[in-house]
Amino acid sequence: xxxxxxxxxxxxxxxxxxxxxxxxxxxxxxxxxxxxxxxxxxxxxxxxxxxxxxxxxxxxxxxxxxxxxxxxxxxxxxxxxxxxxxxxxxxxxxxxxxxxxxxxxxxxxxxxxxxxxxxxxxxxxxxxxxxxxxxxxxxxxxxxxxxxxxxxxxxxxxxxxxxxxxxxxxxxxxxxxxxxxxxxxxxxxxxxxxxxxxxxxxxxxxxxxxxxxxxxxxxxxxxxxxxxxxxxxxxxxxxxxxxxxxxxxxxxxxxxxxxxxxxxxxxxxxxxxxxxxxxxxxxxxxxxxxxxxxxxxxxxxxxxxxxxxxxxxxxxxxxxxxxxxxxxxxxxxxxxxxxxxxxxxxxxxxxxxxxxxxxxxxxxxxxxxxxxxxxxxxxxxxxxxxxxxxxxx
Amino acid sequence: xxxxxxxxxxxxxxxxxxxxxxxxxxxxxxxxxxxxxxxxxxxxxxxxxxxxxxxxxxxxxxxxxxxxxxxxxxxxxxxxxxxxxxxxxxxxxxxxxxxxxxxxxxxxxxxxxxxxxxxxxxxxxxxxxxxxxxxxxxxxxxxxxxxxxxxxxxxxxxxxxxxxxxxxxxxxxxxxxxxxxxxxxxxxxxxxxxxxxxxxxxxxxxxxxxxxxxxxxxxxx
Numbered sequence: 001x002x003x004x005x006x007x008x009x010x011x012x013x014x015x016x017x018x019x020x021x022x023x024x025x026x027x028x029x030x031x032x033x034x035x036x037x038x039x040x041x042x043x044x045x046x047x048x049x050x051x052x053x054x055x056x057x058x059x060x061x062x063x064x065x066x067x068x069x070x071x072x073x074x075x076x077x078x079x080x081x082x083x084x085x086x087x088x089x090x091x092x093x094x095x096x097x098x099x100x101x102x103x104x105x106x107x108x109x110x111x112x113x114x115x116x117x118x119x120x121x122x123x124x125x126x127x128x129x130x131x132x133x134x135x136x137x138x139x140x141x142x143x144x145x146x147x148x149x150x151x152x153x154x155x156x157x158x159x160x161x162x163x164x165x166x167x168x169x170x171x172x173x174x175x176x177x178x179x180x181x182x183x184x185x186x187x188x189x190x191x192x193x194x195x196x197x198x199x200x201x202x203x204x205x206x207x208x209x210x211x212x213x214x215x216x217x218x219x220x221x222x223x224x225x226x227x228x229x230x231x232x233x234x235x236x237x238x239x240x241x242x243x244x245x246x247x248x249x250x251x252x253x254x255x256x257x258x259x260x261x262x263x264x265x266x267x268x269x270x271x272x273x274x275x276x277x278x279x280x281x282x283x284x285x286x287x288x289x290x291x292x293x294x295x296x297x298x299x300x301x302x303x304x305x306x307x308x309x310x311x312x313x314x315x316x317x318x319x320x321x322x323x324x325x326x327x328x329x330x331x332x333x334x335x336x337x338x339x340x341x342x343x344x345x346x347x348x349x350x351x352x353x354x355x356x357x358x359x360x361x362x363x364x365x366x367x368x369x370x371x372x373x374x375x376x377x378x379x380x381x382x383x384x385x386x387x388x389x390x391x392x393x
Numbered sequence: 394x395x396x397x398x399x400x401x402x403x404x405x406x407x408x409x410x411x412x413x414x415x416x417x418x419x420x421x422x423x424x425x426x427x428x429x430x431x432x433x434x435x436x437x438x439x440x441x442x443x444x445x446x447x448x449x450x451x452x453x454x455x456x457x458x459x460x461x462x463x464x465x466x467x468x469x470x471x472x473x474x475x476x477x478x479x480x481x482x483x484x485x486x487x488x489x490x491x492x493x494x495x496x497x498x499x500x501x502x503x504x505x506x507x508x509x510x511x512x513x514x515x516x517x518x519x520x521x522x523x524x525x526x527x528x529x530x531x532x533x534x535x536x537x538x539x540x541x542x543x544x545x546x547x548x549x550x551x552x553x554x555x556x557x558x559x560x561x562x563x564x565x566x567x568x569x570x571x572x573x574x575x576x577x578x579x580x581x582x583x584x585x586x587x588x589x590x591x592x593x594x595x596x597x598x599x600x601x602x603x604x605x606x607x608x609x610x611x612x613x614x
């Protein structure tokens with residue numbers, strides 16, 4: 001058998017293109033279903049672990065999936081907004097602790113998550129460097145954001161405008177990086193956390209400017225009465241919150257009407273959770289309350305249904321590939337008739353030809369197995385990041 | 394050494410028929426077979442080698458009646474007793490010179506590929522003047538060099554019979570003489586019997602005996 005393997009090996013390395021093509025085909029057709037399974041298992045693990053740890057989410061009626069994906073994984077798809085009143089309503093029921101979340105804006109491609117300090121306790125997020133949010137304009141970075149942007153406490157980070165085409169839109173806010181979180185291997189690693197009020201400043205709902213009562217330039221004043229001064233658009237708004245200008249920042253109107261994307265509700269117990277859910281069952285209700293676990297489970301059911309289709313497709317492709325490989329070997333046998341005749345004439349038995357072919361197939365399968373194993377090892381090593389990159393964020 | 398008696402052979406298509414009443418070659422002789430194309434020279438070599446089997450009659454090599462062996466026995470007999478030099482060398486492109494020479498040892502359990510066989514292959518290649526080309530791919534050799542490799546491959550198992558089918562057919566005059574010298578020398582060194590099909594009438598005088606297949610229809614000469 002060693003001699004057959006030797007001759008087969010010589011043939012294989014001599015016919016490099018044929019070998020590479022065959023090995024690539026067998027490797028890919030073996031690697032695809034296994035890697036897909038690995039990635040789906042990892043995505044299921046990641047999605048479910050975060051969903052299970054988040055008891056209830058309150059948001060605007062509409063797509064429960066968008067609401068959960070945005071609240072848990074800070075997905076780009078922003079659900080319809082609700083107001084802080086929704087959070088206050090949960091608090092007033094005394095059934096759960098509300099944690100408002102406003103995940104709408106971005107800074108250099110990373111989601112800015114406006115929330116309260118309760119969120120950090122709830123997710124058990126600890127500060128690795130610097131300090132926690134304390135002042136308007138502060139931001140705390142997830143571990144991966146800090147690493148990828150090369151930022152540390154003391155640096156600054158500018159929010160990205162929602163759209164480049166809205167010239168009258170919100171000016172970017174230069175935020176002060178005050179802390180970096182420990183790695184949590186969740187979506188929190190990829191987020192920029194700010195206080196809710198800072199998020200509203202980014203939106204332009206809160207702003208800082210010169211004291212309009214002291215304006216002397218008439219082009220800055222649109223209308224002045226005894227009780228009110230209306231400034232023109234020429235009035236300069238601060239784009240950075242500093243110790244000097246922080247006192248000039250203010251919010252117009254009642255904060256209860258300020259926007260958020262969702263409220264994470266942490267019921268005191270199962271009974272409280274069930275009662276709270278019951279409060280949102282009315283048809284007139286404009287908000288919905290969902291169990292992320294149910295929503296993600298539904299999503300996974302769909303993914304696995306798609307996977308079943310993919311498995312069927314891969315099976316058909318695998319069958320076609322195997323048939324093609326058989327055809328390649330059959331054609332190769334015809335092309336090698338002269339060589340086979342020579343070997344016969346020299347005195348080898350028919351079984352030897354079968355042994356040589358088996359040795360070739362064995363080597364190709366082993367090579368494909370090694371490559372497939374290496375690729376699966378890599379996918380396994382990086383499955384966590386791949387899932388975040390491909391399926392979550 | 395080789396004895397053929399009352400031989401009748403016909404291809405299944407019935408296009409070709411060969412009849413030999415009696416034909417013998419003594420041990421150690423060098424015999425040339427000539428004749429027009431299609432007269433049955435190559436068929437004769439194939440019958441002696443056991444690649445083909447006769448319809449009737451017997452083909453014996455030494456004490457073995459080749460025509461009476463089954464397929465497996467004929468293959469084992471061939472690889473250990475017959476050295477075949479093919480007209481078109483029939484070397485394997487993907488093997489180097491040494492691997493081509495050792496190929497018969499690798500494809501059968503009847504021959505044992507040990508250190509002695511390897512040493513013999515190297516010595517034989519040296520004798521044939523291709524000792525410095527053992528690692529070269531057979532595709533990179535000249536016609537003359539390829540034929541030497543083919544002769545080395547045929548001689549390495551130290552066969553009793555060497556069958557050469559137009560072994561010098563593709564070579565220039567200088568190489569023809571050289572290859573024949575090497576073949577004769579090796580045959581003499583190893584005490585083998587040579588049966589060579591050739592169209593080269595200039596070389597015939599060097600053989601002990603010439604069998605003319607055209608005349609053989611009237612009685613082998």
